[in-house]
Amino acid sequence: MNVYFDNAATTPIEKKVLDKMLPFMEDGFGNPSSIHKRGREIKSAIEKSRTMVADILSCEPGEIFFTSGGTEADNMFLINTILEKKIDTIITSKIEHHAVLHCCDFLNKSYN
Structure with a gap:
């Protein structure tokens, strides 16, 4: 089986x-x-x-948004939400999916 x-x-x-x-x-x-x-x-x-x-x-x-996969969806959601809502703090952990961690790292380097 x-x-x-x-x-x-x-x-x-x-x-x-x-x-x-x-x-x-x-x-x-x-x-x-x-x-x-x-x-x-x-x-x-x-x-x-x-x-x-x-x-x-x-x-x-x-x-409804169609994306090519999870990483694109994570990036689209996080980047748009953070910038639109002017959020300046993101809390995550080491066990978060790497797509989310990479996006958070990008946002931190680009907008911090």
């Missing part, structure tokens, strides 16, 4: 999720910022997904 215990880092994709993703992986490429037909189609699919997620979470679509 094969058992995987590192689901915090990555996890297998459920079949029903994969089935929904495959059409975009196979033929759904395109720049959603482009004005051509494929770009508009991809943008529409992204916005539909954003609305679906917002409905599930009972929030506004404009509050």
Whole structure:
């Protein structure tokens, strides 16, 4: 039997999720910022997904951000929150994920 215990880092994709993703992986490429037909189609699919997620979470679509992964999400959240709220002290610990620690170090060096 094969058992995987590192689901915090990555996890297998459920079949029903994969089935929904495959059409975009196979033929759904395109720049959603482009004005051509494929770009508009991809943008529409992204916005539909954003609305679906917002409905599930009972929030506004404009509050949903898609990122490429955890590090990007950590950086985006921390940097934007710290700068927007003008927070001058961040408390963390050595056991925090390195993506958060690196971002905090960057903020400390850049804005301290």
